[in-house]
Amino acid sequence: MTAQVRTMSLDRPAPGAPVLAHLVAEAEIGKMPPDDDIPLYAPRREIYPQSVYGRFRNIKWAVLVVTLAIYYLLPFVRWDRGPNAPSQAVLIDFPNRRFYFFFIEIWPQEIYYITGLLILAAIVLFLMNAVAGRVWCGYLCPQTVWTDLFFAIERLVEGDRREHMQRDVRKWTIETYARKGLKHFLWLMVAWWTGGAWVLYFADAPMLVKELAIGQAPFVAYAWIGILTITTYSLAGHMREQVCLYMCPWPRIQAALTDEFALNVTYRYDRGEPRMAVAKAQELRARGEPAGDCTNCKQCVRVCPTGVDIRNGADLGCIQCGLCIDACNAMMTKIGRATGLIAYDTDINIKRRQEGKPGFVKLMRGRTLLYMGLIVVTGAIMVYALAARHDLALAVIHDRNPLAVLLKDGSVRNGYTLRIINKRLQERDFALSIRGPTGTELEIIGTPPRSDGRSVISVGQDQTREIRAVVTHRGLDPLTMAPITFYATDTASGERTAEDDHFHGLETH
Numbered sequence: 258m259t260a261q262v263r264t265m266s267l268d269r270p271a272p273g274a275p276v277l278a279h280l281v282a283e284a285e286i287g288k289m290p291p292d293d294d295i296p297l298y299a300p301r302r303e304i305y306p307q308s309v310y311g312r313f314r315n316i317k318w319a320v321l322v323v324t325l326a327i328y329y330l331l332p333f334v335r336w337d338r339g340p341n342a343p344s345q346a347v348l349i350d351f352p353n354r355r356f357y358f359f360f361i362e363i364w365p366q367e368i369y370y371i372t373g374l375l376i377l378a379a380i381v382l383f384l385m386n387a388v389a390g391r392v393w394c395g396y397l398c399p400q401t402v403w404t405d406l407f408f409a410i411e412r413l414v415e416g417d418r419r420e421h422m423q424r425d426v427r428k429w430t431i432e433t434y435a436r437k438g439l440k441h442f443l444w445l446m447v448a449w450w451t452g453g454a455w456v457l458y459f460a461d462a463p464m465l466v467k468e469l470a471i472g473q474a475p476f477v478a479y480a481w482i483g484i485l486t487i488t489t490y491s492l493a494g495h496m497r498e499q500v501c502l503y504m505c506p507w508p509r510i511q512a513a514l515t516d517e518f519a520l521n522v523t524y525r526y527d528r529g530e531p532r533m534a535v536a537k538a539q540e541l542r543a544r545g546e547p548a549g550d551c552t553n554c555k556q557c558v559r560v561c562p563t564g565v566d567i568r569n570g571a572d573l574g575c576i577q578c579g580l581c582i583d584a585c586n587a588m589m590t591k592i593g594r595a596t597g598l599i600a601y602d603t604d605i606n607i608k609r610r611q612e613g614k615p616g617f618v619k620l621m622r623g624r625t626l627l628y629m630g631l632i633v634v635t636g637a638i639m640v641y642a643l644a645a646r647h648d649l650a651l652a653v654i655h656d657r658n659p660l661a662v663l664l665k666d667g668s669v670r671n672g673y674t675l676r677i678i679n680k681r682l683q684e685r686d687f688a689l690s691i692r693g694p695t696g697t698e699l700e701i702i703g704t705p706p707r708s709d710g711r712s713v714i715s716v717g718q719d720q721t722r723e724i725r726a727v728v729t730h731r732g733l734d735p736l737t738m739a740p741i742t743f744y745a746t747d748t749a750s751g752e753r754t755a756e757d758d759h760f761h762g763l764e765t766h
């Protein structure tokens with residue numbers, strides 16, 4: 258069932274009264290309909306966000322440009338890994354089961370690095386939430402970034418809020434259709450390029466671009482471009498704020514993680530109420546009567562990309578983008594009043610100011626220190642794991658059936674599958690050896706020992722090689738099981754890796 262987000266139209270609260278308390282009071286005295294009468298689905302209101310200028314809008318433009326530039330251009334960044342290795346800085350190489358990120362190469366067995374990264378990202382998100390609420394939603398979330406881009410295109414083609422609204426309600430002309438057609442065409446182009454950039458992370462980007470251009474790319478590339486074109490066009494062009502209101506789980510999770518010290522976009526009702534026109538406020542103030550700073554110009558509502566009136570208090574639809582702050586600051590500057598009627602603030606500060614105390618920002622507190630500590634610890638573990646990772650590994654699988662074979666001469670033989678993993682970007686030779694009870698011999702199937710008695714296996718650069726081996730023990734009591742250790746030693750550098758296993762006697766059949 259889709260949850261309905263209620264945007265309540267309210268009489269303003271009494272000066273100084275907390276907004277939420279005001280809502281509760283209204284519900285109690287029956288001004289609001291009982292829950293049974295509230296429809297489950299709210300019809301969508303078309304939102305025409307007005308353009309706005311100011312500090313937070315500039316930050317959002319900067320974030321938009323940087324994040325989109327990274328997304329679209331990163332596949333074309335080259336990284337020299339030597340001959341016969343991919344030269345793309347960031348590449349998810351499914352056929353060879355590798356993930357390349359600049360100097361880091363992740364193998365399938367090392368997926369825990371990705372897990373570590375995801376844990377780190379989650380804690381950073383929690384920290385951002387503890388410091389400034391849904392600042393991720395307002396500035397960095399892909400839905401926000403692409404929706405912002407689509408809004409910019411819409412304004413460019415259809416005009417700002419007023420012009421766009423007027424054109425929509427008037428009888429549509431050829432010009433209306435032409436503008437709408439152009440807007441949807443540009444949206445589709447952006448969506449198409451978004452899908453196109455996505456597939457470039459999975460293959461050599463310049464090569465894939467050429468193949469796509471001449472129609473010779475793999476079908477799966479076209480399929481993914483199509484899927485991402487449709488989803489980007491739908492999510493950023495048509496669904497917009499509905500993704501934040503109805504589809505995304507983060508607002509619900511975020512609400513459970515926040516505390517009273519987190520900075521949120523807040524209407525300072527202690528200062529703004531009772532709201533009234535500038536002239537009326539001047540008149541009342543001249544008579545020594547109270548008048549709030551809010552002029553009820555509704556600029557804060559008009560610029561909101563999710564259609565929220567922040568003056569009604571905290572709202573699930575508010576993505577904390579700060580655009581209403583810019584709009585209100587512009588209005589306050591215009592009429593010569595102090596800015597900051599809407600600001601990143603806390604309800605605690607509003608209460609303190611009402612009591613004549615100064616507001617404060619408490620960034621260092623239990624939860625932020627905990628999150629910072631977790632980030633440092635998780636980051637340090639990951640850095641250590643990366644620094645200490647070996648570029649040589651050996652995996653051993655003992656044959657299951659049979660576990661052991663009794664030979665004619667009374668000796669016992671076990672079979673194993675060994676896999677040597679060479680993560681270096683050069684071919685290497687490895688001598689295989691074994692340590693076990695006296696009388697234990699290792700034989701590599703298909704690779705006779707050299708004159709020095711060692712079996713040497715070549716493994717290509719950045720490759721693994723699977724080999725079959727048998728271990729025979731002569732003279733061991735055939736009813737026992739003994740620990741053994743396999744070794745793979747780089748014949749050039751002497752680097753060695755070991756893997757423990759067991760030699761099974763006959764009783765384990």
Ligand code: SF4
Nearest residue numbers: 561575576578579581
């Ligand atoms: S209420 Fe303000 S901060 Fe919240 S989404 Fe709207 S414009 Fe952004």
Ligand code: SF4
Nearest residue numbers: 551552554555557585
């Ligand atoms: S922009 Fe500021 S002055 Fe205008 S309605 Fe919003 S809070 Fe009031």
